[in-house]
Amino acid sequence: MVTYVVDSNHSSIEFIVKHMMVSKVKGFFENYEAEVEATDLEDLTTAQVSFAIDAKSINTRNEDRDTHLRSADFFNVESYPLIRFASTQITKDGSDYELTGDLTIRGTTKPVTFEVEYNGKSKGFDGKTVYGFEAETKINREEFGLTWNAALETGGVVVSKDVKIRVELELTHQEA
Template structure:
């Protein structure tokens, strides 16, 4: 198969993250508005062009006060930085439909190279004859690498919010 443009199916895709809270539990959240540009052969992503954009104001942790704090200048500063972006710069196959996708992740005007594991989950036609593909994406970043350093010390030692963020995406796309 040759490179093909794919349109993100946001109704069947998701962007989730988790972070340690009080050093004892993980708090999870999602971003509800995001988009991707995918121009790739799903059977061989190594020559693909992949970029991703997330609307930072769409953060949702199921807690309005926390979400508003995350939108503030302490964290995403959504008024000045309305999106976080990722642009793949290198895609290496690990075999069996798994890839190391490295690229430029930009959060709050800070760009760093990050690598995510992307797994090709398969393809098929939906009931209306549209060709669909699925991918799972997993990775970890350090929020401090992007200037997201707000925290609070705990009486018992440690901090309120962990530095490592686990990221997980489920992606379904339709042939454009």
């Protein structure tokens, strides 16, 4: 197995959630670590993937909202500082992949499956080979203990229970 590192300047972990039943809020996590080990990244089925995301690093470009998301109403970052993911199975689906693993948020672990697209490989300016991937899934935030909400007088709620998670990765071989 070869260990690959994430180029954080060309990678992201983002989320999208419906707000007030009429628009969407997008955000991302600024700080995370990822480890990908694989025999061959052109065949992702040989890989093991894990993430540790600093929940405090949430950023929706609105400090009041970010402070609320860090509170006990949502991520409770004082008690649960990390969001974790560890792969359990990767299968090929045509030219793409399904990456299944255990996602842990607020101490609750549930299986999730990401649809993964392999974007290919290229040589970087430093001569190293880089690999690109995009992955997406949707979770029900309430299943992970993120249950805060408020009813709207027009019907509906402030925050949708469905959250789309999108990951874009650029990986390079880790030097010894």
